[in-house]
Amino acid sequence: MVHNLLKEMESSSSGFSAQGTVYHWLVLFAIWLCGCQHVLSQKTTLEPKDKFLLSDPPIGLFDPIEISPSVLPHNANPVEPLSPMYPNYTSYDPILTGKCHVNFSALSDIMEKTASDCSIPLAPLVADVICCPQVNSLMNIFQAAYGSANDTLVLNQASANACFSDIMSILASRGANTNIPELCTLRPSNLTDASCPVKDISSFEKIVNVSKLLDACSSVDPLKECCRPVCQPAIAEAAVHISSGGANMLGSSSMPGSSAGIDAVSDCKGVVHSWLSMKLSSEEANSAFRVLSGCKVNKVCPLEFDTPSSVVKACGKASTSATSCCAALHTYIGTRQKQIFVTNLQAINCATMFGSMLQKAGVVDDIYGLCDIDLKDFSLQAFGQQGCLLRSLPTDISFDNATGISFTCDLSDNIAAPWPSSSSLQSLSLCAPEMSLPALPISPKSGSSGTSRTGIGVLLPLVFLTTTISI
Numbered sequence: 001m002v003h004n005l006l007k008e009m010e011s012s013s014s015g016f017s018a019q020g021t022v023y024h025w026l027v028l029f030a031i032w033l034c035g036c037q038h039v040l041s042q043k044t045t046l047e048p049k050d051k052f053l054l055s056d057p058p059i060g061l062f063d064p065i066e067i068s069p070s071v072l073p074h075n076a077n078p079v080e081p082l083s084p085m086y087p088n089y090t091s092y093d094p095i096l097t098g099k100c101h102v103n104f105s106a107l108s109d110i111m112e113k114t115a116s117d118c119s120i121p122l123a124p125l126v127a128d129v130i131c132c133p134q135v136n137s138l139m140n141i142f143q144a145a146y147g148s149a150n151d152t153l154v155l156n157q158a159s160a161n162a163c164f165s166d167i168m169s170i171l172a173s174r175g176a177n178t179n180i181p182e183l184c185t186l187r188p189s190n191l192t193d194a195s196c197p198v199k200d201i202s203s204f205e206k207i208v209n210v211s212k213l214l215d216a217c218s219s220v221d222p223l224k225e226c227c228r229p230v231c232q233p234a235i236a237e238a239a240v241h242i243s244s245g246g247a248n249m250l251g252s253s254s255m256p257g258s259s260a261g262i263d264a265v266s267d268c269k270g271v272v273h274s275w276l277s278m279k280l281s282s283e284e285a286n287s288a289f290r291v292l293s294g295c296k297v298n299k300v301c302p303l304e305f306d307t308p309s310s311v312v313k314a315c316g317k318a319s320t321s322a323t324s325c326c327a328a329l330h331t332y333i334g335t336r337q338k339q340i341f342v343t344n345l346q347a348i349n350c351a352t353m354f355g356s357m358l359q360k361a362g363v364v365d366d367i368y369g370l371c372d373i374d375l376k377d378f379s380l381q382a383f384g385q386q387g388c389l390l391r392s393l394p395t396d397i398s399f400d401n402a403t404g405i406s407f408t409c410d411l412s413d414n415i416a417a418p419w420p421s422s423s424s425l426q427s428l429s430l431c432a433p434e435m436s437l438p439a440l441p442i443s444p445k446s447g448s449s450g451t452s453r454t455g456i457g458v459l460l461p462l463v464f465l466t467t468t469i470s471i
Contacts, residue, residue: 102163
């Protein structure tokens with residue numbers, strides 16, 4: 001079913017260019033509000049009653065990067081679109097504590113990228129898929145930059161407090177949202193990895209097979225890592241090794257599997273990230289961490305689905321009116337969108353999870369098809385007509401003087417949402433099996449001399465066509 005979506009996208013690709021302008025204005029409607037209105041934040045707990053996770057890949061105790069629910073703004077629809085959006089802040093020299101002894105100039109590029117990805121108007125709307133993954137990557141790289149001069153992989157608590165304050169001050173001075181700690185559930189202790197027993201470089205390299213770790217993570221393939229992981233299990237193995245090494249000194253209560261042991265492994269993965277950041281360039285490390293984060297983010301539907309009793313009542317009977325059923329369905333989905341951007345894979349995840357809930361409650365017919373529900377209906381909307389689905393691959397917010405702020409949207413927003421084939425579906429794999437590619441068609445101009453590709457075994461993850469929009 002998932003792969004049929006690709007065929008639909010290919011057949012509709014010819015109309016994408018005309019839609020680019022529409023995307024431009026419609027997404028502008030939503031983004032403009034965050035820049036001109038006061039943002040009222042509230043914490044939203046994303047814990048739907050039916051947990052629904054993608055099944056690939058199993059990575060045991062280890063998750064790449066912890067990301068929390070977003071702090072979301074309350075918006076009203078604007079009346080008219082505006083011209084391209086430009087940052088409405090003035091950069092300034094931040095006031096630092098003077099107690100964080102690190103060369104911030106060497107981190108200028110990664111700090112600039114993070115400030116851009118977490119800019120004041122956009123951060124609440126892209127927190128889980130762009131801002132927080134980039135902030136977590138910055139924290140890993142900063143941890144390594146601080147410790148490289150003194151043979152340590154973590155900061156002590158006093159230094160962590162000062163440095164955390166300085167990092168947030170610098171980001172804010174470059175236009176980043178000041179609510180980043182709340183958006184991403186960050187705190188100074190993230191720089192200490194307190195419960196991991198191994199904190200220095202020499203001890204780490206005695207316990208871990210560092211050659212294997214570096215080989216696995218020096219170049220993370222964004223198209224393969226989430227489906228056929230290489231770096232993730234290597235990091236998990238290293239984290240378990242160093243947590244177990246400390247357990248011999250701390251006692252059996254810290255062994256992996258116990259509550260203390262799980263906490264130790266969780267903190268030790270931060271130590272592993274720090275070591276990798278020392279060995280890789282800032283760009284290589286950031287790229288790797290963003291891919292690992294994406295593997296986690298795209299496995300989860302970030303929307304909360306309450307019991308859809310109104311939809312079940314309107315759509316659960318064979319004699320139900322299509323008009324009343326679709327009205328109830330559109331109303332319910334409209335209240336679920338939470339005014340955040342989701343990725344294309346998250347949208348498929350959300351559509352499948354919600355459809356499964358409806359089937360369990362007695363809705364057997366494909367009401368997505370009946371009511372023209374598209375994947376874009378599960379993402380941020382402008383007047384309920386268009387939505388921007390972010391790419392499943394890592395993306396960033398960019399800015400230039402000509403186009404203003406821009407980012408990459410997926411071009412699958414008019415693809416029909418997939419109705420699940422079974423109400424018992426608990427997991428969905430978005431990784432295609434390895435298969436042979438068919439021969440490429442021969443161009444009429446090239447005659448029989450055209451080159452064809454046959455019988456090449458490749459891994460085909462779910463890929464969508466994309467476009468960059470300016471807002």
